[in-house]
Amino acid sequence: MKKSLLIFYFLTIYALAELFWWGYLLIKIQPERKAMILGEGSVFVFIFVVGAIQLFKSLKKERRLNEVQRNFLLSVTHELKSPLASIKLYLQTILKRELDPQQQKGFIKNSLKDIERLDDLVENMLIATKIDNKAYSFPKEEFNFSELVERVADRLQVHTCSSQTIKAEIEPGLSLTGDRFALTSVVTNLIENAVKYSPPCSEIKAKAFRNNGNIVLQVADNGIGINDEEKLRIFDKFYRVGSEDTRKTKGTGLGLFIVKQVLNHHDAQIKVKNNKPNGSIFEVTFNSHVS
Incomplete structure (x- = not known):
């Protein structure tokens, strides 16, 4: 070039x-x-x-x-290699060593979590491609949004700390009419981002509640935060801060792009606010007529 x-x-x-x-x-x-x-x-x-x-x-x-495509390929390669290497190590350990049933169960459980990471990555790439090509119809159905948020928060929970990393405060019985699959991706991407950009074992809060008739989802972290200039660009496709060669956090730059596109199709708004003393709060508001 x-x-x-x-x-x-x-x-x-x-x-x-x-x-x-x-x-x-x-x-x-x-x-x-x-x-x-x-x-x-x-x-x-x-x-x-x-x-x-x-x-x-x-x-x-x-x-x-060309630079964006290069960074995307590097990040996808890293995202694929990391869980695959982990799964391979767990399975080799199970085959080569005599482990008690509890250890085997732990290794299999960790392998399944890595497989879920791969599944999330593939789903993100598929839904982003379909949205780009206008080939996704966003089928609507009524479902329990409270249960969805609780399930995603539990699946993404980090169990390597003495205390829980993700603190879920979910008002029961919140009902939405929308695309369950796409909104699961929204919740997953927001919580995963909070985990990625936060220090190890720091608390992440996921809240879902009703406010003035609207359903609100908040994901707050104590991470590095986002400056005002970048807040205008973080929902762009593939946008990530810095170079893929020097960036320490994992990711493809598709997550927040998918979040914004899905919410646009659900008449929902998302705001990014500064958390205190540090970090970010992503707040999604579903208009009352959606539920």
């Missing part, structure tokens, strides 16, 4: 230099037509510059797209 930009700069400068040179020669040969040559030359230069600017923007856009 750098080579393409260098060629573009060279050709642009060369073309402008040639244009001015030929203009100078024409004026020198026919000085009586100076005004006409300058006028027509100015129009040509204007058109040339506008075209060059548009071409430059297209090259820059292509460069950003």
Whole structure:
């Protein structure tokens, strides 16, 4: 891409230099037509510059797209390799060592959690592709949203700490009419993001409650937080802060894009607020007529 930009700069400068040179020669040969040559030359230069600017923007856009695709492939590769390596290690340990039933059960349970991580990744990629291609219909049904949030929070619970990492405060009996599969993805992505960007064993709060007739979902963390400039971009497809080579947190940049798109199809709004003393709060509000 750098080579393409260098060629573009060279050709642009060369073309402008040639244009001015030929203009100078024409004026020198026919000085009586100076005004006409300058006028027509100015129009040509204007058109040339506008075209060059548009071409430059297209090259820059292509460069950003290539970088985004590269980062996405790196992140997906990492997301796939990590749980696969973990599952392989657990299964090899079960085969090679004499373990008591309790240890075997623990290893199998951890393997299943890693398989669920892979399943979440595949589901994110599938639903993002369908949304992009306008091939997803968002089938609606009435279901218990309270149970959905509780189930997702329990599945994503981190059990390596002495105290629970995810603290769920769910008002019972919250009913929504919507796409259960897509909204499960919304809750999963919001809680997973909170886990990813928080220090180990720090508390994450997942709340679901009714407020003024609307159903509200809040996911709060004590992580690194999000500055105001990035709050405008975090819902863009593939957007992630920093470079994939230096970023420590896992992810593909699809999660919040899916969240925003799904909520748009459910007439729901999402806000990102600063948590105190640090971290972020993602607040989703489902309008009352949705339930």
